[in-house]
Amino acid sequence: MKKLGFGLMRLPLRDADDPTSICFEELEEMADGFLADGFTYFDTAYMYHNGASEKAVRKVLTERHERSEYTVASKLPTMLLKSKEDVPRIFSEQLERTGSGYFDYYLLHALDKNNYETALRLNCFDFVADLKRKGLVKKVGFSFHDSAEMLDKILTEHPEMEFVQLQINYLDWEDANVQSRLCYETARRHGKPVIVMEPVKGGRLAEVPAEIEAMYRSAHPDWSVASWAIRFAASLPGVFMVLSGMSNLRQMQDNTSFMKDFVPLTADEIRMTERAAAVLRGNVSIPCTACRYCTEGCPKHIAIPEYFSLYNKSKESKNGTKEYKDLIARGYGKASDCIGCRKCEKSCPQHLPITAYLKKVVGLFEGEK
Numbered sequence: 001m002k003k004l005g006f007g008l009m010r011l012p013l014r015d016a017d018d019p020t021s022i023c024f025e026e027l028e029e030m031a032d033g034f035l036a037d038g039f040t041y042f043d044t045a046y047m048y049h050n051g052a053s054e055k056a057v058r059k060v061l062t063e064r065h066e067r068s069e070y071t072v073a074s075k076l077p078t079m080l081l082k083s084k085e086d087v088p089r090i091f092s093e094q095l096e097r098t099g100s101g102y103f104d105y106y107l108l109h110a111l112d113k114n115n116y117e118t119a120l121r122l123n124c125f126d127f128v129a130d131l132k133r134k135g136l137v138k139k140v141g142f143s144f145h146d147s148a149e150m151l152d153k154i155l156t157e158h159p160e161m162e163f164v165q166l167q168i169n170y171l172d173w174e175d176a177n178v179q180s181r182l183c184y185e186t187a188r189r190h191g192k193p194v195i196v197m198e199p200v201k202g203g204r205l206a207e208v209p210a211e212i213e214a215m216y217r218s219a220h221p222d223w224s225v226a227s228w229a230i231r232f233a234a235s236l237p238g239v240f241m242v243l244s245g246m247s248n249l250r251q252m253q254d255n256t257s258f259m260k261d262f263v264p265l266t267a268d269e270i271r272m273t274e275r276a277a278a279v280l281r282g283n284v285s286i287p288c289t290a291c292r293y294c295t296e297g298c299p300k301h302i303a304i305p306e307y308f309s310l311y312n313k314s315k316e317s318k319n320g321t322k323e324y325k326d327l328i329a330r331g332y333g334k335a336s337d338c339i340g341c342r343k344c345e346k347s348c349p350q351h352l353p354i355t356a357y358l359k360k361v362v363g364l365f366e367g368e369k
């Protein structure tokens, strides 16, 4: 299997304010081109695009391609589970939404300390083992957002897990919070194959300061900036899949062009990504990956990832004030509308202090300190 997976979490939209308004014409062209180039892996989840991502699997793949042509991964939303009854109900809904008959890869979604406790309390590990016995899932694993120590605990207590999905990119590699390298080494020590998520860090490693771009271009004028990030992740031994959340045809074509016959980075090229990470660490203000896990439960409908992205782009120049006002005019709550309920912080896989960061947004765009 080729090492590039099609992440179905940032799909092309007809209406930027409606995550369910997927542009199927473009998505079908992207998926067909992806398959035609010999790639097979598609990664969705119950919560992506408010449920529309799993439905897109049916429309774009199940109804248009033979089941043997593609591989589907989906995830049990541990963060949404309230009772034991939720678990089989949601799984049945996922099968119904996708129409895929079974999942090639099925993950407990976003395990961290809290979600792991939920998964234990609601017998999720037994549930997925049973699904495997019934042939409804082929391989079971989990995606993970916590410390390497926590990962070691889960893999020790659940050696039956067949793979892990980790956030790995060259910026988070030595990050004390994300612990990409330490988690990767832990998975390797337990002998688990690794799927990489967020290799481009929600798009942040596709738009880098001019000095990094110049360094990359001087080494390889024909490589896109984003490709350095995907190549970094795919070069790691034991990584069998790198997911890229592709939002348009151009991104898909760029990714497949170099992942078709993938050649790992050389030691010199890896050193360049380390230099880039050092520069970026000095520039990053709010390390949000735009995963949107925080937005659904916000009672004030605050555009958290959009505001953080604007903040990162504009903190020097205040250029984003107009875009900020435009977002509010489109019906989003202002950053200052935040009531501090912290629902968002409980669902943030990066464990960001969202409420504190929103105060910075207020300071920059609403003229308050």
Ligand code: SF4
Pocket (backbone or CB within 6 Å): 297, 298, 299, 300, 301, 302, 304, 337, 338, 339, 340, 341, 342, 343, 344, 345, 354, 355
């Ligand atoms: S703390 Fe603020 S931003 Fe977070 S969910 Fe509550 S109101 Fe929304």
Ligand code: SF4
Pocket (backbone or CB within 6 Å): 287, 288, 289, 290, 291, 292, 293, 294, 295, 304, 305, 347, 348, 349, 350, 351, 352, 354
């Ligand atoms: S604040 Fe956290 S949960 Fe929200 S989009 Fe950013 S990384 Fe994701």
